[in-house]
Amino acid sequence: MAKIKICGLREKEDIEFLIQFSVDYVGFIMYPKSPRYVGNRLKDLLSLEIKAKKVVVFVDPSYEEVKKALDYGAHLIQLHGNEPLDFAKKIGLERVIKAFRVKNKGFNLKDLKPWKKAYAILLDTFIKDLPGGTGKTFNWEIAKKVVSEGYKIFLAGGINLDNALNAVKAVNPYALDISSGLEASPGKKDHEKIKKLFILLNF
Template sequence: MRTRAKICGITRIQDIHAAVNAGVDAIGFVFYEPSPRYVNIELAKQLAQHIPAYVCIVGLFVNATEDEIEKVLKDVPLDVLQFHGDETAEQCRYIAQQHQRRWYKALQVKPDVEYSELISTILQYQQAGASAMLLDAWHPELKGGTGHSFDWSQFPKLDIPLILAGGLKPENIEDAIHSTHAYAVDVSGGVESAKGIKDQQLIERFMQGVQRGSAK
């Protein structure tokens, strides 16, 4: 089975076309104002019109209230909610149920994390209804988009789709997939020429690496 791929933090129409043409499975919009990849509702609405059927639209939220998420969903046809803050399993479950959306939770993997503790946390969110879990590199201040990776030997093997993020780029994606056997990979800065500005050639090279890694 080919590893799925999502490109997150898209802010321009031409980047959507580049991603779709390269064969991505999902496109992510960041609804977190401190992020350099933030898009407001109006821009996200315009961008979403250029995403064809069979390409999933994911909305990334960081400690957003239900009202804030509801305002986005009124105008932007998100397929999946990505909770990337300190949301509890119960908070994720409640918001997703209220708006009839699938969801997954991002966890930042600290260098000194106890493997058993990581597994326990993943299972907690799975039991609450998560469709997947995303594992990202830990940073004391940033919520994703750090450009850093974590120890891939810590990547667990569980009966839930696991998404690998953090420091992925065309040069290492093949090895990342081979090492972790992740269900999906999520990239943002690794295919950019500047913050929020994707590079078509980097996207194409990244997706080629996904194909090679999946074939191993």
């Protein structure tokens, strides 16, 4: 069964609620334009005790910003912008999840090849001027093809209670990345939806 990453967390009580579940990754957004931006709360949120790996999500950050997140206790850095490979290598590719935004036509698998040694590849839906958190699905046949090429894939983009099980069956990703699909409002998780997700996926 796919691992689970719950992203866009902003509230301490939501993270504490997740401790009872087998969540594998928790994600914190450090993109100021996002409604899920954690800003100067990042240090406190990363200090909370949870078994899940802590992922900090950036869009074209400086190395200093990334270094600070790692110093605060981030396990992984998710890059959602136009960051070059050399920047990721400076961080350490083994600590980088590199996001690619997928159009339903014209996605080139060759673009992924330089990133094969990254911790993982994240596939999200392409929407102009929106680097992530779209809440929209894309053609999962593309994701299925990427998985078949041997990539470790986090599948994002519109995953929710209605399609999570089908996403696992159809794509067989390494992990599902879910944010808006488990929310009561941007940055505030719906605890009942989280319970239902783990029941649905038999965790």
